[in-house]
Amino acid sequence: MTTRSKTRQGLYDPAYEHDSCGVGLVAHIKGVPSRTIVDDAYMILKSMEHRAGVGAQPNSGDGAGILTALPYDFLARVVPEGLGVEIPVAGALGVGLVFLPQDLKERAFCKQAVESLIARHGQQLIGWRVVPVAPDAADLGTAAKLTEPYSEQLLVSASPGL
Secondary structure, three states: OOOOOOOOEOOEOHHHOOOOOOOOOOOOOOOOOOHHHHHHHHHHHHHOHHHOOOOOOOOOOOOOOOOOOOOHHHHHHHHHHHHOOOOOOOOOEEEEEEEEOOOHHHHHHHHHHHHHHHHHOOOEEEEEEEOOOOOOOOOOOHHHHHHOOEEEEEEEEOOOOO
16 A cells, blocks of 8 residues: 655645545435436536546547436336346346447457456346447537447346345
């Protein structure tokens, strides 16, 4: 483990350190889901456009987004339709958004590596769900289109007792 010096050193000055720069948080104090929370989060996201790492093209950047609670009801509906399998009960389902290479061979290699880790840790792969995207409908710049990843959701069932 390494520790960062808290004393001024070279170009480093701890006076300029700040936590959570470019992060906004919206939540219901009692944990109640609400569309209003998403709308408010979107308003914050739009207000932080200057933090999005935009390059020479205003519609190509690092990207930014909103993190929400796991949409269990939605997944319980779309996963059986798309993958033909049922998902485990809420709390036993893990979902990850994975950005993969566009190249099929590279993508297969990456997915196999992830699947090996899942098995090694005693969890069960439910499957991979292709995330529907509409890049032609989005205002993406040329640079963004050339580097767009292939997006899939990884669905994992927790082992008993986890």
